[in-house]
Amino acid sequence: MKSGGPIKRSTPIKSDGQAKPRPPIKRTAMKKTPRPKLTKIQQSARGQDCTVRVPGVCNFNPETTVLGHLNGGGMSSKHHDMFAAYVCSDCHAWLDGGYVKTATRVDRDLLHLQGVIKTQPILIELGLIIISEAA
Secondary structure: OOOOOOOOOOOOOOOOOOOOOOOOOOOOOOOOOOOOOOOOOHOOOOOOOOOOOOOOOOOOHEEEEEEEEEEOOOOOOOOOOEEEEEEHHHHEEEEEEHHOOOOOHHHHHHHHHHHHHHHHHHHHOOOOOOOOOOO
């Protein structure tokens, strides 16, 4: 068998001559799903220092800081913003799975919880978490 070109038919395809014309395909623009709005606590992370500071990983760049939620919020959900820490992009990537080659889950969770403990007083000071006294 020869190779190198398109396959050619030796006989034409038979047609009954009654082919129905197809209607043109309607093309519509795809709708973009709206981005979820950032909460005030999530917005407060901009420009803040990283509170997790994983040794050898943290980039100490406040421009990359986001709010990193603790794991365990359930399938397709996250913990409340109160259970999150300010994390730089590199620490966030490490918390999301980059730890596996260098640390255990327990080590990861401990560093993240320490960051949450450092973040909560900042949120209280900014008035984003309000503590009311019991009567």
